[in-house]
Amino acid sequence: MAYKIPLFNLNFDEREAKAAYDTIKSGWISTGPKNAELEQMFIDMWKVKYAVSMSNCTDALHVCCMVCGFGPGDEVIVPSLTFAASVNCIRYVGATPVFADIIGPDHINMDPADLERKITPKTKGIVIVHMAGFPARMDEIMAIAKKHNLKVVEDACHGPLSEYKGKKLGTIGDCAAFSFFSNKNISTGEGGMFITNNEEMEKQARLIRSHGMSTMSYQRASGHATEYDITCLGYNFRMDDIRAAIAIEQLKKLPGDLETRIKVRKQYIDRLSKIEGVVVPFAENTEFVSNYIFPVVLLNSNKERRNKIREYIHVAGIQTSVHYPAVHHFSTYKELGAVLPKTDYVTDNEITLPMYAALTSEQIDFICNTLEKAIKEIK
Numbered sequence: 250m251a252y253k254i255p256l257f258n259l260n261f262d263e264r265e266a267k268a269a270y271d272t273i274k275s276g277w278i279s280t281g282p283k284n285a286e287l288e289q290m291f292i293d294m295w296k297v298k299y300a301v302s303m304s305n306c307t308d309a310l311h312v313c314c315m316v317c318g319f320g321p322g323d324e325v326i327v328p329s330l331t332f333a334a335s336v337n338c339i340r341y342v343g344a345t346p347v348f349a350d351i352i353g354p355d356h357i358n359m360d361p362a363d364l365e366r367k368i369t370p371k372t373k374g375i376v377i378v379h380m381a382g383f384p385a386r387m388d389e390i391m392a393i394a395k396k397h398n399l400k401v402v403e404d405a406c407h408g409p410l411s412e413y414k415g416k417k418l419g420t421i422g423d424c425a426a427f428s429f430f431s432n433k434n435i436s437t438g439e440g441g442m443f444i445t446n447n448e449e450m451e452k453q454a455r456l457i458r459s460h461g462m463s464t465m466s467y468q469r470a471s472g473h474a475t476e477y478d479i480t481c482l483g484y485n486f487r488m489d490d491i492r493a494a495i496a497i498e499q500l501k502k503l504p505g506d507l508e509t510r511i512k513v514r515k516q517y518i519d520r521l522s523k524i525e526g527v528v529v530p531f532a533e534n535t536e537f538v539s540n541y542i543f544p545v546v547l548l549n550s551n552k553e554r555r556n557k558i559r560e561y562i563h564v565a566g567i568q569t570s571v572h573y574p575a576v577h578h579f580s581t582y583k584e585l586g587a588v589l590p591k592t593d594y595v596t597d598n599e600i601t602l603p604m605y606a607a608l609t610s611e612q613i614d615f616i617c618n619t620l621e622k623a624i625k626e627i628k
């Protein structure tokens with residue numbers, strides 16, 4: 250069925266269509282000048298030294314784990330309240346994920362205290378996720394990482410241009426990954442970005458992206474190089490120039506889009522703060538953030554009631570989602586036997602409400618009124 254109010258809407262217009270068309274007409278569609286331009290935009294906008302475009306964020310996370318040197322016998326600590334890719338990347342390199350709990354319904358990112366409890370002599374790193382684009386407690390996390398000599402990967406998929414104490418998310422740890430999947434803040438269908446301030450990591454990432462080849466075909470086609478070496482075991486993690494051209498247009502729109510999302514969030518919070526039995530995570534955050542999604546958590550509730558409330562909202566024509574079904578309960582992760590009570594509560598009681606710049610105040614009122622009625626009627 251078509252929802253009256255979808256969860257997300259694609260912020261595309263003639264500009265993306267023209268960018269794709271122009272790139273097709275240019276005669277160069279694989280990784281080339283548009284990717285270079287997009288990487289430079291990330292460097293400028295994030296104030297980071299290096300950016301390497303990737304086919305998607307999952308591959309960018311895989312590269313992060315490779316350049317951090319995680320491998321067999323190593324443990325890497327990660328939240329469970331995330332998309333499976335944040336955890337799968339640890340296993341791609343043969344390392345073992347160890348789950349840390351979140352702080353609670355008010356702050357659904359990793360709890361630094363639980364992170365510290367999960368450290369063993371085998372721990373080599375941390376994969377941090379900034380849920381909904383809200384920063385994890387990076388000061389505490391980086392201090393723990395420094396104390397125990399751990400590498401920090403930021404899965405910053407939700408937080409393009411989000412800030413933590415004046416720094417952009419993705420520039421605080423050792424390296425970071427962004428996604429341009431259709432429903433992310435920057436949409437190209439598929440696509441991603443790896444960023445770092447570490448020159449050695451950038452060099453490795455660029456090699457891994459393209460088979461470990463010492464030169465790229467665009468360089469060879471433009472006469473700068475004729476030969477190549479295969480210097481390491483690489484992959485094909487490249488993004489094509491058609492998508493990079495679309496990403497450039499999306500990135501130009503992003504600051505304005507995020508400003509509007511801030512207003513949407515403010516209206517949601519003003520309205521929801523008057524409703525009992527529901528909490529908005531990170532409600533007290535005052536930093537600039539991406540507002541990728543709008544999660545709420547029901548209080549004194551349970552999974553069965555949450556599902557009934559979602560169904561009630563769905564019948565009213567409003568699409569919702571759950572971010573996320575906790576990774577430690579999936580079949581392939583169950584055997585790790587993680588015990589994460591705060592994550593369990595939030596995964597069972599969270600509802601993600603629609604969030605995008607084009608949401609009108611009438612629509613936000615309608616969503617909040619429907620949620621309020623559902624909370625009152627469904628015990």
Ligand SMILES: *Cc1c(COP(=O)(O)O)cnc(C)c1O
Nearest residue numbers: 305306307332334406428429430
């Ligand atoms: C979307 C997402 C990913 C995966 O991104 P892709 O570009 O689809 O590979 C990884 N981590 C998080 C937190 C995500 O939301």
